[in-house]
Amino acid sequence: MKDVYLFSGFLGSGKTSLLTDTIRQLKEKGLKPAILMNELGKLPFDSQAVDEDIPLKEMLEGCICCTGSEKTEAQLQTLLAGEAFDVLIIETTGAAHPVEALDAVYSPLFAKQLNVKGIVTVVDSLLWLNRQTLPPQVRSLFLEQIRHAHLLLANKMDLLSDDQQAKITYELQSFNPSAAIIQTSHGKCPLSILERLKGTVRTTDVNRARIGEELALSTRLVSFKQSVDKEEFEDWLRTLPSSVYRMKGYVPVLGMKNPMLFQYSYGMVQWLPEYVKMEPVIVMIGEQISQLQVPGSV
Incomplete structure (x- = not known):
């Protein structure tokens, strides 16, 4: 790395x-x-x-x-x-x-x-x-x-x-x-x-910042274990705090052969079909994001 x-x-x-x-x-x-x-x-x-x-x-x-x-x-x-x-x-x-x-x-x-x-x-x-x-x-x-x-x-x-x-x-x-x-x-x-900087704390699955060390801006890498319902996933997105600035990656969606290319920016959502089977992961960028529960990731 x-x-x-x-x-x-x-x-x-x-x-x-x-x-x-x-x-x-x-x-x-x-x-x-x-x-x-x-x-x-x-x-x-x-x-x-x-x-x-x-x-x-x-x-x-x-x-x-x-x-x-x-x-x-x-x-x-x-x-x-x-x-x-x-x-x-x-x-x-x-x-x-x-x-x-x-x-x-x-x-x-x-x-x-x-x-x-x-x-x-x-x-x-x-x-x-x-x-x-x-x-x-x-x-x-x-x-x-x-x-x-x-x-x-x-x-x-x-x-x-x-x-x-x-x-x-x-x-x-x-x-x-x-x-x-x-x-x-x-x-x-x-x-x-x-x-000595510790802007991110990584694991192979979810990047969780250690208590007391979460800085002003952090990132989190989330891997999906199962497919999500697209509408339910968007309902979850609407509950996110304004401190979540960006998300992007590939989300496995029920009914779709391959994970869809997904982008989220300040409340705006974009989905695009992906014709190659990509690893189902997303990157989150924001403040105080370590404890957010992401559908399909557990």
Whole structure:
């Protein structure tokens, strides 16, 4: 199973600096990283910072979290099938929502091969102090990237006074009390801190977060033991709390030869017939999802 880190953060926050420094630390430890990088434009500017000997896949002209989701799955499958590496680092574009980015990399096709250690959000400390000047939509995305992190790097601390540093740390801790916070400059974070992250706790069947360790955003892999009635399953979906953001995978449905491709997003449901017999599993993404009882899984 490959450990996966998802680097999030607003445009210009310092994600690429974090990436290059993390690569350096991994190589010094004898570990080989692979990189999946997302850029909105046609040219891969950030990827120029990655050494040629490191497996690299790029998503250009599209966001990893929306229209690029299927392409992302294809890139990940190529990496897993054709490259030897120890750790996967995914650097999202500054315009990516972390929940949707995590959804894009959690295909049921290879969910059992990936162990997402957590979402690391690099926070531009100067931008945090001036967040009220941002347009409402931009400010909302900026805050969402922070709210869903497992680890927050309060970056650019070298540009702030002691009082400003204390203010930012206190405010970030209040805004996302589940995340650890460290103060950084130039995006440098000790590898030992990243390795201690426990964004998910996996089993072969159901991913149950340990009591007291459930973080702001977690995932759960559910295997089905029996087919479900489609209408009854949809009735169950309508009872789900708003803290369940995403589900996708293959659900065995009574009367259907193969498990159906299933997607759930913020209350919206989509079913599609599948002409190949896929493993009946779904991935759930949300908050406080470990105890939800899924029909057909027991």
